[in-house]
Amino acid sequence: MGKKLSKKQESSETVHSQRIDEIMKTDNNEVQKEIKILVLGTGDSGKSTFLKQLQILYKGGFCEQDRFLYRTTIRVNLMYNMKTLIQIVEDLKITIQKRTQKIVKRFDRSKKYCEENLTEKMKNAIINLWNDPGFKQAYERRNRFELSDSANYYFDSCERIFKEEYQPNDKDILFCRIPTTGVNEIELEVNNKFWKVVDVGGQRSERRKWIHQFESATIVVYFKNWRLTSNNKLKKKKKNHYCIQ
Ligand SMILES: Nc1nc2c(ncn2[C@@H]2O[C@H](COP(=O)(O)OP(=O)(O)OP(=O)(O)O)[C@@H](O)[C@H]2O)c(=O)[nH]1
Ligand SMILES: [Mg+2]
Structure with a gap:
């Protein structure tokens, strides 16, 4: 009698154990299925651009x-x-054409631009300034200043924009720079x-939020801004201005 009961007990324990194994296997598969990639790096290193590329490649692009x-x-x-490029021309005392000098004087240097500043006059001013070789020269020397690498792409497309x-x-959209605050997923x-x-x-003020994201991360990818390599450090001098150390 005792022997029979023990067999029953044994088989029920085996079933129970098998069930637990199955649950663990399923749980494990579920965990393995979701892979969290945490993208870190300094500001302007291309983290959000990477997510935009994923959106285009795997999510049907932008609505x-x-x-x-x-x-x-x-x-x-x-x-x-x-506005920044004009500042570079002035700071570096780059020679520009007489006609362009007049446009610079009249250029609307608003503190806060909005859609209302998008006038025909503004468009023509940007096109004419960009056509001046002095402005192209200033753009080539942008690494000393806070001017986006994609600025030339937009200047060239000014008419269309x-x-x-x-x-x-x-x-x-890929070239558009919007510093991230908070978290994008x-x-x-x-x-x-x-x-x-x-x-x-990746801006300094944002980095204290990184710690909250590590917990469930499977992979951490670190993006590096080529402008901030050890030999090419940018030191903030004054607002919008950087110089290479
Ligand atoms: N030419 C070129 N430009 C790039 C490349 N990747 C990114 N960029 C440009 O570099 C800038 C990077 O901007 P983001 O992707 O917003 O940088 P981020 O690291 O998210 O910056 P924060 O949100 O401030 O931390 C954008 O203007 C991009 O267009 C690249 O492979 N080639
Ligand atoms: Mg970003």
């Missing part, structure tokens, strides 16, 4: 609402970039696996 939001930023950035019906294409399903890619802000 109309996204494009509309980028449109305003691209236009406003374009004006700020020209100022058009009323302008809708940014994927390249326009994108979830993807690739090769039967779920990937969560987490992008954080």
